[in-house]
Amino acid sequence: MSYFKNQYDVIIIGGGVGGLVCGCYLVKAGMKVLIVEKNDKPGGYCSSFTRSGFSFDACVHSLGSLRQDGILTRALQELNLDTSFKIKRYEPSDVIVSSDCRVCFWNELNKTTQEFQNSFPKNAKHIEKLFNFFINCHGATFNSLRKISFKKLLDQYFKNKKLQAILSLPVLGNIGLSSSKVSAFTATALYREFMFDGGYYPENNMQTLPDALTENFKTLGGDMLSSRLVKGIRVKNNEIKGVILEKDEFMPARYVVSAVDAHQTFLELLGESVLNKPSINKLNKLTPSLSMFVLYLGLDRTLDSLPPQCSNLWSLPYYNVEKLYNSVKNGYIPEPTWYLMHTSLDKKTLVILTSAPFKNEKYWNSHKDNFSENIIKKTEEIIPGIKKSIVVSEIATPSTLCKRTLNYNGAAYGLARTPSQLSELMFSQVISIKNLYLAGHWVALFQGIPGVVYLSRDIAKIILRRKKYE
Numbered sequence: 001m002s003y004f005k006n007q008y009d010v011i012i013i014g015g016g017v018g019g020l021v022c023g024c025y026l027v028k029a030g031m032k033v034l035i036v037e038k039n040d041k042p043g044g045y046c047s048s049f050t051r052s053g054f055s056f057d058a059c060v061h062s063l064g065s066l067r068q069d070g071i072l073t074r075a076l077q078e079l080n081l082d083t084s085f086k087i088k089r090y091e092p093s094d095v096i097v098s099s100d101c102r103v104c105f106w107n108e109l110n111k112t113t114q115e116f117q118n119s120f121p122k123n124a125k126h127i128e129k130l131f132n133f134f135i136n137c138h139g140a141t142f143n144s145l146r147k148i149s150f151k152k153l154l155d156q157y158f159k160n161k162k163l164q165a166i167l168s169l170p171v172l173g174n175i176g177l178s179s180s181k182v183s184a185f186t187a188t189a190l191y192r193e194f195m196f197d198g199g200y201y202p203e204n205n206m207q208t209l210p211d212a213l214t215e216n217f218k219t220l221g222g223d224m225l226s227s228r229l230v231k232g233i234r235v236k237n238n239e240i241k242g243v244i245l246e247k248d249e250f251m252p253a254r255y256v257v258s259a260v261d262a263h264q265t266f267l268e269l270l271g272e273s274v275l276n277k278p279s280i281n282k283l284n285k286l287t288p289s290l291s292m293f294v295l296y297l298g299l300d301r302t303l304d305s306l307p308p309q310c311s312n313l314w315s316l317p318y319y320n321v322e323k324l325y326n327s328v329k330n331g332y333i334p335e336p337t338w339y340l341m342h343t344s345l346d347k348k349t350l351v352i353l354t355s356a357p358f359k360n361e362k363y364w365n366s367h368k369d370n371f372s373e374n375i376i377k378k379t380e381e382i383i384p385g386i387k388k389s390i391v392v393s394e395i396a397t398p399s400t401l402c403k404r405t406l407n408y409n410g411a412a413y414g415l416a417r418t419p420s421q422l423s424e425l426m427f428s429q430v431i432s433i434k435n436l437y438l439a440g441h442w443v444a445l446f447q448g449i450p451g452v453v454y455l456s457r458d459i460a461k462i463i464l465r466r467k468k469y470e
Contacts, residue, residue, distance in 0.1 A: 008034045008223075010463065011243050011253040013230045013269070016044030016405075018440035018452040019259035020213035024079050025460035027222040031467070034251065035217065035224045036243065042224070043210035044405055045412075045441075046449065052392045054298035054349050057206040058404070059396075059412070061312060061342040061351060062093065064194035065450035071193065075453045085212050086203040090310040093199025096166050097382065098316040103166060105195055109135065112196065116163075126157040134191040142185065146422045150187035151179040165319040170195055173314065173340050175447050176289035176355060176413045178325035186417040189446030201310045201345070209449075233258070233269045233436070240435040243269075255463055259440035259456070262286075262415065263408040274433070286421060288411035290328055291398035293336070293356035293368075295375050298392030302347045305383045313341045315382065328355040336375050341382075350386075352379065356398050358409040364397035407442075414442035437463065 010026055012019045015037030026033045041047065045059040065071040066087060076082040092104035103119050106112045113131050117124040137145070145153065150171060154164050168179040171187045174194065179187070202208035218224065225245075232244035233256055242252035258265040266275060266283055275283075307313040315338060317324075324337040339354040352375055372395055380387055398410030407414075415421055422445065439459045444451035 008032050008251065008253045009467070010034070010255040010257060011036065011251055012257045012259055012439075013233075013243065013265075014044070014259035014440060015039070015042035015210070015214070015224065015226070016259055016440060016452075017046050017210060017213065017449055018444075018456040019257065020210055020217060021075060021079075021453050022257055022259065022439050022456040022460045023217050023222050024213055024220065025457060026463065027217060027220040028079065029460075029464050031464075033217075033222045034253070035222065036228050036230050036245070036251075037224065037226050038229045038406070039404070040227045041207075041210075042214050042226075043207055045401075046206050046210055048205040048207035051296070051394055052298065054296075054392050055205050055344070056296040056298075056349055056351060056394070057342070059292065059294065059353070059401070060206050060449065061340070061353070062198055062310065063087065063200040063202070063209070063449055064198040065453075066200045067197050070197060071450040071454045075457055078457075079213075079216055081212055081216055084216070085208050087200050088203070090199045090201060090308070092308065092311055094170065094195065094312045094314065095307060096169060096314040096316060098162075098166070098319070101162065101166065105198070107199060109196055120160060120163050123158045123160055123163055127163075130154075130157045131191075131196070134188055135196060137188055137192070142188065145184035145188055147419050148184045149180050149419060150182045150184045153184040153188070154179060162319045165316065165321050168321040169314055169316050169338060172321055172325055172338065172355065173353070174413075175417055176411075177416055177418065178322045180322060181325070181416070181418055183417050183419045183422050185422065186446050189451065190448070193446065193450040194448050199310070230269060232271065233265070235270065235274055235433055235436075238433055240433060254467075255435045255437065257437045257439050257459060257463075259438075260442075261405070261407045261411075262438065262442040263288075264406055265438065270433075287416045287418070288407075288409045289413035289416045290325075290355045291358050291401055291410035292396075292412040293354050293371060293375075293398065294396040294400075295352040295372050296392070296394040296396070297350045297352070297376075297386075297390050299348050299350065299386070299389040300391045301389050303383055303385055303389060305385075306347050306350070307341055307343045309343060309347055310345060311343055313343075313382070315339050315341075315378065325355075328357055331357045331359065336371070336378065339375060339378070341379065350379075355412075358398045358402070361397075361399040364399050368395050368397050413447055414440070414444070417445075417447070435466075 009031040094105040234241040336354040402410035444455040
């Protein structure tokens with residue numbers, strides 16, 4: 001494949017779902033687009049790998065927002081991908097287990113509501129009101145939630161600490177913040193687009209989604225460079241000129257979309273010479289989310305006590321999610337505070353995730369085996385016999401996630417979605433460079449694949465409108 005000056009209208013940095021979706025919309029509209037991806041295959045966190053015959057999903061464990069009018073459904077239809085591969089919905093999508101309680105999230109809102117009401121009969125009326133609020137909150141009411149915490153929203157409905165903890169655990173697990181820290185806007189979107197419209201899984205594995213997007217992108221005429229690292233973004237007179245690859249290879253472009261880590265974009269790819277000191281200080285004050293520790297297990301048998309096929313089982317050790325969060329935030333991790341288990345289609349692989357601080361590579365090299373063993377011991381309490389059934393075991397530490405994606409501090413969810421940081425996500429107050437746009441989970445207003453798809457689709461439409469009037 002040959003590249004030459006002025007070939008590309010747009011260069012997209014990063015071949016995760018955000019970069020792929022943005023690229024597909026742009027090439028479909030007739031623009032010449034190049035995606036540059038540092039890894040040998042696309043997908044980022046939404047990728048899969050194989051070890052000794054077992055297939056594992058790297059981080060993303062299920063999809064959401066695939067109802068008839070869902071965000072992901074709309075994008076797949078608009079890109080003519082809605083029939084290119086099969087997605088099945090499993091239930092219960094999520095099961096939360098504590099010492100004295102077990103609740104499930106089902107595919108029907110009424111069934112999930114009844115499940116919670118049966119466990120918390122005294123709060124039955126307010127459970128229904130809150131769940132309906134999650135589903136129907138839009139417009140000005142939805143936007144007003146940016147300024148308050150999820151804890152404050154929950155307090156408006158009930159004070160039951162056990163119920164609040166159960167509702168806060170998926171927020172900690174999927175957003176990386178406690179209920180008192182996370183914006184109610186982001187948490188509400190999580191429940192509407194993922195918890196109440198979740199449980200979807202591609203026919204093979206999570207790699208199916210980025211692979212389908214990649215094939216669509218290339219079929220429409222897009223180009224992709226894999227295993228290539230962008231080393232810089234060139235700017236002249238506050239306007240994008242292109243990107244610089246390894247060995248100082250310059251690739252000119254009219255527009256650049258950075259679908260990678262925001263710190264990397266501004267402080268490394270653009271460089272401090274482009275930014276003023278107040279902008280640099282503002283960027284350095286932004287807080288990333290927690291990272292993750294992931295344990296991939298291949299089993300030689302199907303155990304009866306495993307969670308249902310493609311379900312997520314959450315283990316809540318005690319009813320104080322704030323303490324769980326602070327234990328990780330402060331770096332105290334002799335053993336996992338909480339964890340999520342995702343069962344594969346054939347129930348022969350298990351992916352276990354838990355929050356973890358970044359620390360450093362030396363720390364995790366010394367502690368990862370002990371930490372992994374502690375996870376297996378706790379899992380044995382829920383799934384007896386699992387330790388003897390393990391034939392393949394692989395570990396991903398925060399350092400592993402950092403290497404895979406170059407995410408700052410191995411952040412699992414980009415920037416922390418606190419009320420104070422939501423206004424900074426688009427970086428409009430940090431820097432304004434003509435024809436530079438940000439996509440991906442670092443700047444999406446809400447979490448997961450739906451949030452990334454929504455933003456990337458929007459960025460593509462902004463570029464197309466701008467090009468139309470140039």
